[in-house]
Amino acid sequence: MKLKYEGGRLIILGEPDRLHPSVVFDDRIQHYVAEGYQYADLKKFYPEIEDSVFSDVPLNLKHEEKLRQYQKHAVDIWASNTNTGIVVLPTAAGKTHVGIEAISRVSSSTLVIAPTIELVQQWRERLSRVFNIKVGQIGGGEKDIQDVTVSTYDSAYLMAETLGNRFRFLLADEVHHLAAEKYAEIARMYASPFRLGLTATFERLDMLHERLEQFMGGKVFELGYEELSEYLANYEIIRIPVELEPEEEEEYHRNREIFTSYLRRHRITMRGPWDFEKFILSSWNPEGREALIAWRTAREIAFNARVKVDTVRYVLSKHRNERTIIFTEDTSSAYLISKEFLIPCITYLTPGKERKKYFDMFRSGEISAIATSRVLDEGVDVPDASVGIVLSGSGSARQFRQRLGRLLRPSQGKRSVLYEVLASGTSEYSTSRRRRKGVPGTVDDGKA
């Protein structure tokens, strides 16, 4: 009997005398097959099976990074769980260190997956440096496969059929993304017996994180901001209310009224994302579409209030030469800020090389501010950013914590400030309240 990997699944050649519960007969190819993630279980169940799934050789990966006590503890617990499981640590608590130590301990072919190209490039640079090896990259226009390779989630998904048996260790950064239906196929199809997930925000509103138990080994270690305060920079959050200009205000209220009266007429109550989806589904008729467009227009007015640009001007003047990130919800606002203040803009449209260049310039101090939409919301290591300006954002607490986390990497005497610029009298206030729920350090101006 032989176990091989082809087309994204495991194939058993020969007739097994007993069947593992995960195995099914595929009459299209006349063999028993199983999902990739069952590899370790199948090996245990069929100890006699001839295994041709992996063809890699052990590596010797050593590093000299200093681990904090809790980081070492996290890796110990993960290793004792047959090298599988998820570690939850707040942003800036050094998840990358945990990953590096885990890679070193496993010392096998490794694929690190991350949701954005920034994170992928960051992992690549870091791993190349600490292990002094050539690290491959898949995604962002590259396809260079090495024993240790980094990839975007999208590329790992697309290449699951060919790469599913190339890496014994699968390390998923921002692992909460892996629970999404499409990305879960990465976890299912890859045969990697060793698996580590890293995240700051494990729980998802849709509860899909529960499926990670099956594919990644479940949550094995968790610490919160409160337990790590000694390791993080001090911070404060300041809300800056701005007034819409009269014609903006009029236009805002006119559109808002179209939207809310539609909701009233159709007895739709907005209590969460599900209700909003219901509204979208109901908006197929001309009246609904008008309401949807009105909602979008009102939102754009609040996001792009003209006076917000002047507020940014004021904050940038106040923090001249301090490293600053300006967050927007949409790309057009990010480009507008970029053009106005002549600072680089990083959006999903920014080519990989250009992004890297801006980050290098930002790190080295050649530039002091960057505008971005949502692509920097997660995990990107910007060591010395100390000022954040949220020009517009969603009500997601995860997004807010991640944005705040960009400012929390500690350095001598650092005190970070996150400004929220909100259009008075608009729904931005309630959105802000939702996203800041449970985040300590908020200074509220008392406005509703």
Next chain:
Amino acid sequence: MFPVQLMTVRRNKNGQARSILLSDEGMDYALSVIGLFDDSIGKTRAEIEKELKLRELKSQNPKILRGLALLMFRLSGMERPSLLDPGEVRAAIFRHARSPAVTREERSEIIDSVASELQTSPSEVDNAMYADNEDNEILRSAASINERRLMELYNMEQIETVMLRSEWIELTTHSGRAKFVRKIRSLGLLYSEKHDEHGHTLRISGPVSILEHSGRYGTRFALLVRHVLRSTDWEINASVKLKNGKGEDYFNYHLDQSVSEYTGNIQAPENLPDFVSSDPDPIVHEDRTFYPDYSLILGPRKISIFLTTPKYFQEDRDELDTLPGVGVDFDIICLLEAKGKCPQGAICFRDSVDWNALKGKYGDGEQKANIQRNPVGSIGKTDDHGKADKKALNQDVIVHLKSLYPDSQAMVDYLDFMGFPPAETLESAGYRVIWKGLRLIVVEE
């Protein structure tokens, strides 16, 4: 194919779904979008999008307008608003602007410095800064297409878009089996098969479909259906996952060749020489039936031709190895795509079969000597791709090849005589090989 958000399907309570395709009644939509583009020469993409949103508001079905506009954007000539390289302009700006330009004066000063460095005007610098942003592109020429053809393209893409949501497809055909199977395999899909009075029915799905509900094969199904839509003699039933009021559910989606009335793109039948049949008889052996792709009729001799690809060559050859004992004359031909390598022991053609050259192989014609079968177990170690190991090449062979260059045929004959696979060996020896039908043209790197 469109983004799935633009899919327009109607579902019924019996679990059936069908695409809303454009016919003569949809002509107004097509005319409106073509008119919008014709009137928008010189406008930016963002401006056209804005106007489109207004029209969507008044439209009965905004997805149709959006889909048609997407096609028009693809087919029309869009240009950047500046001839300067935006990347270079940005690099220059950020080099000059080490900290944000918080006053008007600071901003002007930086833009002026960049303009002077790039020997252009300040306004051109402003224009060029994000000229590569799609929203800033300018419509220079609207697509030259009539409303009927635009609707046909739209309908075709609508069908492909539904296929993106397919879990499996059942394709029934009488005479097109071989052609469809070839496409299915080239897309890395699998199938099971039955044959009855309705014809051949291929149930097509992806390798992991048997283990999980996977949406990963949607693009391949769409490509398969694009191929099918250009053919005749077929019928499709697909299981597609669509939203309904309570979430998502599977619906049956039926199509047959009558849809060409809406998609209008059936290809002309293959132009074959008179000694080639595209409808060969199946070969029945014990309890198995083999379906050749073509047959060659050369006088009293009839040769069944099976087409395959490098990936399936070995598997197909193993399967067909049972046939020689039953007195069937057949051959396997391997079709190579772009950079594909010819497997050991195979006869290969690039893209399509050169029938006249193949005829020569069977002893009829002067081209007999030109047919190369990649020798199995040839001298020199070969890797997985059949590429000869350069180290195994004798220096004498390389020197002799050099003396024969540029006589491609002589080089090939020499290697063939020596027992080396010509194409791979020539590449290993540092030459570039270009296929012209069955002939190899050798070019020095």
